Amino acid sequence: MSNRLTIFLVSVAFFAFVAGFARAEERLEIISPHPKSIEDEFGAAFEGWYKAKTGTDIKVVWRDMGGTSDDLRWITSEFAKRPGGIDVDMFFGGGNDPYLQLKDLGVLAPVKLSDEILSGIPKDLSGIPLYDPDGAWYGTAISGFGIIYNKVLFKRLGVGEPKAWDDLANPKLYSWVSAGDPRHSGTVHMMYEIILQAYGWERGWQIITAVGGNTRAFVQAAGDIPRSVAAGQTAAGGAIDFYAWTQIDQAGADKVGFVMPEGVTIINADSIAVLKGAPNPAAAKAFVEFVLTDGQKLWYLKMGSPGGPKKSNLFRMPVRASLYDEFATSSPVKSNPFTWKKGLIYNAQLGTARYVALNDLLGATIVDSHDDLAAAWKSAIDSGSPDKALVGLATPPVTEARLADLAKTDLADPVKRNALIADWINSARDKYKKPAK
Numbered sequence: 001m002s003n004r005l006t007i008f009l010v011s012v013a014f015f016a017f018v019a020g021f022a023r024a025e026e027r028l029e030i031i032s033p034h035p036k037s038i039e040d041e042f043g044a045a046f047e048g049w050y051k052a053k054t055g056t057d058i059k060v061v062w063r064d065m066g067g068t069s070d071d072l073r074w075i076t077s078e079f080a081k082r083p084g085g086i087d088v089d090m091f092f093g094g095g096n097d098p099y100l101q102l103k104d105l106g107v108l109a110p111v112k113l114s115d116e117i118l119s120g121i122p123k124d125l126s127g128i129p130l131y132d133p134d135g136a137w138y139g140t141a142i143s144g145f146g147i148i149y150n151k152v153l154f155k156r157l158g159v160g161e162p163k164a165w166d167d168l169a170n171p172k173l174y175s176w177v178s179a180g181d182p183r184h185s186g187t188v189h190m191m192y193e194i195i196l197q198a199y200g201w202e203r204g205w206q207i208i209t210a211v212g213g214n215t216r217a218f219v220q221a222a223g224d225i226p227r228s229v230a231a232g233q234t235a236a237g238g239a240i241d242f243y244a245w246t247q248i249d250q251a252g253a254d255k256v257g258f259v260m261p262e263g264v265t266i267i268n269a270d271s272i273a274v275l276k277g278a279p280n281p282a283a284a285k286a287f288v289e290f291v292l293t294d295g296q297k298l299w300y301l302k303m304g305s306p307g308g309p310k311k312s313n314l315f316r317m318p319v320r321a322s323l324y325d326e327f328a329t330s331s332p333v334k335s336n337p338f339t340w341k342k343g344l345i346y347n348a349q350l351g352t353a354r355y356v357a358l359n360d361l362l363g364a365t366i367v368d369s370h371d372d373l374a375a376a377w378k379s380a381i382d383s384g385s386p387d388k389a390l391v392g393l394a395t396p397p398v399t400e401a402r403l404a405d406l407a408k409t410d411l412a413d414p415v416k417r418n419a420l421i422a423d424w425i426n427s428a429r430d431k432y433k434k435p436a437k
Helices: 003-024 036-054 068-081 097-105 151-157 165-169 186-199 201-214 224-230 241-251 281-292 296-300 348-353 355-367 370-382 386-393 400-408 414-432
Strands: 025-031 057-063 090-092 138-150 177-180 215-219 236-240 256-259 267-274
Touching: 025 068, 025 281, 036 057, 036 281, 036 296, 068 097, 068 186, 090 097, 090 281, 097 186, 097 267, 097 348, 097 355, 138 151, 138 165, 138 186, 138 224, 138 241, 138 281, 138 296, 165 186, 165 201, 165 236, 177 186, 177 201, 177 224, 186 201, 186 236, 186 348, 186 355, 201 215, 201 355, 201 370, 201 386, 215 224, 215 370, 224 236, 224 241, 236 241, 241 256, 267 281, 348 355, 348 400, 355 370, 355 400, 355 414, 370 386, 370 414, 386 414
Parallel strands: 025 057, 025 090, 177 215, 177 236
Antiparallel strands: 090 267, 138 236, 138 256, 138 267
16 A cells, blocks of 8 residues: 555544544534523533433533524524524523414424423413423423612612502602613513503503603613612612522622512513424433423522532522422522412413514603603603603503504514504604693
């Protein structure tokens, strides 16, 4: 054999070995609105768990498109262009409503789990489903929504600590409220939806309008709200429980408080699903199994505990009910949603059907028109009769029933949608510029 042929054969064998080594490490790609702390803990823990189970290395890759609403918009847009698959394995986090929408669109790949795994997870909690009966999605953690507030600032402002959502509409909190843009954050969207369902369309819109008038600036990420409150930049804002508990842990319970309004607090399942056409469906199913079994401890246990997070407490409430009794004394989470009194009966079908439509309406009339709204609200406060003026300021441009119709018709057409949103913005700004009465 000539030296040239020998070198060629050795080269071929070497590159074949390298290619085989590269293929030995699998890849799992997940789109998620979760903060980096959650992604780091679940990514590293699953990689170790998968290696122990299969003997194969795997790399979890996270895609960040922004908040839940951004993720949902990207997923639906990509599937419209590539209905067979979008080169992403999973969607993880972001509540429940987006998964109901994605199931209706037919872009989720159902996962069949064993009875052993599902036996420890209730089918629903207070009427809210914790997993899909067809296996299209599974709740992984339970979330509650409430108000985070800075105790020092409330005392300085002479305002009693908040107990209900309408407390954020207090004129004394003008420019001291932190709020978010629902078009980017599913958490923020959920808080607006809760207010509308708890108080009704007309009163709910009055509260949202006054809170918008009190808002200093709208943020895109839900996690920015509790950070702003804890830092004393703002006095209060809506927050999902684990964001609030994280800030209380860091700043101290003497400085920061969190309340979930009694009677109108709902739970929501923070969910997971495998996407249609997933490049690695076997690993995706394994990830679902991990999150609902050993991974449950990552949500609940203290950092450094066996099976718990390595770098930071996650302050989440797991869907596996037995953990609350088994690890209650070793968890930083001091709330058990399975013992909560039944509160608001949340209409998930209504919330899902108008998810995008409500975001468009809120974005146009509250967020994009904020400067004019804040000026009008300040004028109403200065007039001495803000409640009276609020009736005019808070009249929504459409009824609840009309918004439901538009969600199926005009708002489903890009051209008509843009024209309608522009009209809502112009109408809102014109209304806010009228003198307070």
